[in-house]
Amino acid sequence: MNGGVDCGLSEEVINLTRGSSGLGFNIVGGTDHxxxxxxxxxxxxRIKEDGAAALDGRLQEGDKILAVNGRDLKNLLHQDAVDLFRNAGYEVSLKVQHRLQSQNGPVGPRGDGEPGGIPLAALLVPALAIAVAAVWAFLRYRQRM
Known part of the structure; x- marks a missing residue:
């Protein structure tokens, strides 16, 4: 958790037109997962590049989908939710809950292997290598004296 990050919630209705790759996003969750x-x-x-959701631009990874075409998604198994999306038709209305965040940084896990910043090891390993080389050079220099 990021200690100083304030976050709130906002709701929005997003209407998407199903494209050649469907609605253009993946879902997780459900009562069983x-x-x-x-x-x-x-x-x-996940938002699929060039999919309907990406082209619209309002749906974001981490958003909670509350309803599809007016049908509440509470207490559904994951597969039942997937089936609901697949059978939602060509024009799909999503009631979405966005997580708002302050400018202090990311709200939660990024997922899909996306780094949230530079790993500490990426800074320490080169610094350690430089320190070892400097000590080695210093010791070689002292031996010649």
Whole structure:
């Protein structure tokens, strides 16, 4: 958790037109595969590049989908939610809950192997290598004296 990050929630209705690759996003969650502990909601796990959701631009990874075409997604198994999306038709209305964040940094896990910053090891390993080389050079120099 990022200690100083304030976050809130906002809701929005997003209307998408199904494209050649569907709605253009993946979901996680459900009563049988909770994405967040004690929350069986359905969340956007990935926005597909050039898909309907990416072209619209409002749906974001980490958003919670509350309803599809007016149908509440509470207490659904993951596969039932997937089936609901697949059978939602050509024009799809999503009621979405966005997580708002302050400018202090990311709100939660980024997922999909995306780094949130520079890993500490990426800074320490080169610094250690330089220190070892400097000590080795110093010792070689002292031996010649």
């Amino acid at each position: 909770q994405y967040i502990v004690n929350d069986s909601g359905i969340y956007v796990s």
